[in-house]
Amino acid sequence: MNLLVVGATGTLGRQVVRRALDEGHQVRCLVRSPRKATFLKEWGAELVQGNLCEPDTLPPALEGITAIIDAATSRPTGSLTIKQVDWDGKVALIQAAAAAGVERFVFFSILNCEKFPKVPLMEIKRCTELFLAESGLNYTILQPAGFMQGLIMQYAVPILEGQAVWITGEAAPTAYMDTQDIAKFAVRALEVPETTNKTFPVVGTRAWRADEIISLCERLSGKDARIARLPINFLRAMRQITRFFQWGWNIADRLAFTEVLATGKPMTASMDEVYPVFGLDPNDTTTLEAYLQEYFSRITKKLREIDYEKSKAKKKKRKTPMKKP
Structure with a gap:
């Protein structure tokens, strides 16, 4: 199948490209910067330059394409807003x-998006589903x-x-x-x-609370976490402040996601009927x-290798004979 992957350089998009290639699909990637996407070309994908926010660039990218997997979304720190990318672009x-x-x-939408009409990203996902x-x-x-990959910078690192590990006490599992x-899906x-x-x-496989993830990281790393708590009301206030500045619109829209966390209701669903349909x-x-x-395990191994190289370098330095005057 001739497949176009949109958002191919992102956390999820690159895994879609890798999986599709492994399963024998012809993969084309819509990218804004081919230079930043060279790794996709090295994997075997075709790169075509284009931008969701520039509709004229889309028809050439779609020539000969039979299927699309859309994994694109706006970046919290990017110059383009959620509306520009996740609505106008889609x-x-x-x-x-x-x-x-x-x-x-x-x-790719978001679970329970229909339940949060006042959260910009959730409402836009719902509207895109309908469209x-x-x-x-x-x-x-x-x-x-949610993606497991996001937990690395949030908790593990x-x-x-x-x-400090910043958490909100009311965060939904x-x-x-x-x-x-x-x-794979x-x-x-x-x-x-x-x-x-x-x-x-x-x-x-299950919904995890923040404190459970922290405890797991502590056990696996052998280190204690420095926990700092952020009240939901503080995040709400920050959202109101950032909305006054154009540079803060994306941040404000993302902070609105705190309303999802504030419910305390688990972000999960039954997969019992999903796996049989997909044959997974x-x-x-x-x-x-x-x-x-x-x-x-990878981090621990890497740290040991670094310590070993440092130790070897010190021993070599000590054995180096002094030069005669």
């Missing part, structure tokens, strides 16, 4: 795909809750470096999933007719324990 892409006769469109469903395209909508596993959707014009949750084995899904265990 509308342009869906319209271009319909005009090009694309046969399948896989879209896609009414576009005439054969679609599959996948709804992750600060604990390893003795820095979340069923995080490894992006490699999410990519996305690529598999292209081959399973039963996934056509349907929406599926794609979540991890739930036992192959990475657990959070296994994911963090592998991460800390």
Whole structure:
């Protein structure tokens, strides 16, 4: 299948590209900067320069394409807003795909987006779901809750470096999933007719609270966490402040996500009926324990190698004979 991956350089998008290539698909990636996407070309993907926010660049990228997997989203620190990328850009892409006769469109939304109309990203995801469903395209909508990869910088790295781990006491438990596993569902959707014009949750094996993740990281790293708590009301106030500045609009919209956390309701869903539809084995899904265990094992091994090289360099320096005057 000739596949176009949008958002291919992102945390999830790159795993979609890797999985699709491994399964024998011809993969083309829509990228804003080919220079920053050379690793995708080295893997075997074709790069085409384009931008969701520049609709004229989309038709050339869609020539000969039979399916799209859309993993693009705005960056909190980027210059483009959520509305520009996650709404205007997606509308342009869906319209271009319909005009090009694309046969399948896989879209990544967010779990429970319909329940939070006042949270910009959630509401835009919901509206995009509706727009896609009414576009005439054969679609599959996948709804992750959170990526395990995001927990590394949020919890693992600060604990390893003795820095503060910032948490909110009311944060909702979340069923995080490894992006490699999410990519399996996305690529598999292209081959399973039963996934056509349907929406599926794609979540991890269980929902984890922040304190549970911290305890797990402490056990695996052998270090104690320095926990700093941020009240939800403080984050709400920060959102109001950043909204007054254009440079802060993206940050303000992301801070609105605190309203999802404030509910305290687990971000999870049953996957009992999802795995059989996709023909995937739930036992192959990475657990959070296994994911963090592998991460800390790699870090520990790397630190040992560094210590060994330092020790070897010191011994070599001591053995070097002094030069005669």
